[in-house]
Amino acid sequence: MVREAIFWRLIQDFPNVSYNQYHTFITGLADRRTGESFLTVLCEYQFQDPSAGDGIFMKTLCREIYDLCNKYDYQIKRGWEAEHVHGWEINREILEACKRNMSFSPHLVQGDYLNSELKKPVDVIIANPPYVRQEYLSSDYKQKLIEQFQPEFSGIKLSVRCDLYIYFLLKALKNLNKNGVFTFIIPNSWMDNLYGEILRKLFRDEFQLLSITDSGSRHFKQEVNTVIISGVLKKPAKNNQIIVNLDQKSKSISQESLQSLDLGWHGSLFRCPAWLLKQIRENKALETIGGVFSVCSGIITGNNRAFYHQEKIKNSLPAIRSPKETASIKFTRTNVQSWIGLNGGGFKVKKAPLLWTDLRGGRHVVVWNQDNLPFEHTFYGLHPKDGRNVETWAYILNSSWVWLMVELFGRRGLGGGAIRLVKNDLVKLPIPLFTNIKFPSNLSGFLERPIYNWRTELEQEDRNFVDQYIFKFLGMSTKQKECMILLRLLMEKRESKARSVHD
């Protein structure tokens, strides 16, 4: 992260430097004159770490700069860091420990970075801010933060639901000088969730983004998936290209293309290949779930223990309580394992012909609720808007295409390696629109046999037939194999994460 931040800042002053030239410089292999010219500029920069912790960024930065000066025989002022590297830490004990373990002497302040006064704008801010969820912040503190930051960021709407790291980023943006660069490691939830729209707007419209890296793992002992994001304090240049890094692979995308991202950013940037994203945008045979179905949530009793029973009691209805109760796609009265008692319950009984499993592990299933039984909010209910073709939809919604869309655009990081689509995302999910074609009757076993865990399920011949139909209809037969490889890869990754959480 330190090298990345230095690189992006130097690029602002030396726009023609290539990554290779920079790499030669930073590894000490450039000639002395080149080294000196970079160092003259680099040693003038002001650096900040807003949430120092054990001071790892400052330590790395100082070591890097002193080593480079040594390598290129460049005279740096003794105690350079006291004037050029500034760190904040709110916790006195953490700050004391940081000082004790540091062989350099940066300028360290004990206090709240968000309330700090800035003496000089800075050139580079590198941060691993605290990821304190808004629920844990006092309402007074939250209100003060909104009052402090809202007037200066009128393009976004701050709310009491903003996590603390959003304010660290806003404060950093205020503290940077023109062409100043920030490199932050933050949770990736902003890429998909409702409250993340604030950051998505900033990064789409207001500031030039430089790179986004998916760390793809849990960092810093916290169960949080993170991204490293670098940007510069200036309006996005036309045709600005952002480097997107995942698993040691890089691609570049235009900042303008962020405008047209309809589905979640994490899936669109990191999981979905560009060709597939283009298909999704342009293939006329695709519709969205919200275009075809009205989506409703299930029953919330408020006390399942009291209202659900394992056998029929007086004034109860047979119901579907959980995906665990379903073996096959088709579910009828004969499969019922739960009855919902109606006495004393103020809840609304919800019914729908197709039930979308909300939280998914290793088994994907959309239930065809043939007898229109009441269902619990472990599902979303789907009603075809035209009221027709429920059986055909049962095939389509259980096809591997739909699995792939869930794996690409669903939200992860839920613990246990599960994935889900909240309603806002679900209605945008692209599905094939061919309700007038009937699946051949010899495929009906697909709806009646048990649906297995994904590995076994992907080996099933009837599934393969259903998939072939669907890819053919989408005009994507030649891409079916590639899609299936991608699906396996995504499922394996998620499964291994589930395992590492349980280990």
Ligand SMILES: C[S@@+](CC[C@H](N)C(=O)[O-])C[C@H]1O[C@@H](n2cnc3c(N)ncnc32)[C@H](O)[C@@H]1O
């Ligand atoms: C996630 S840790 C980061 C530590 C370090 N930067 C690293 O990467 O290992 C966040 C640190 O921010 C500190 N912190 C929390 N709120 C703060 C605030 N308002 N101002 C300054 N520091 C704060 C915490 O005490 C904690 O040490």
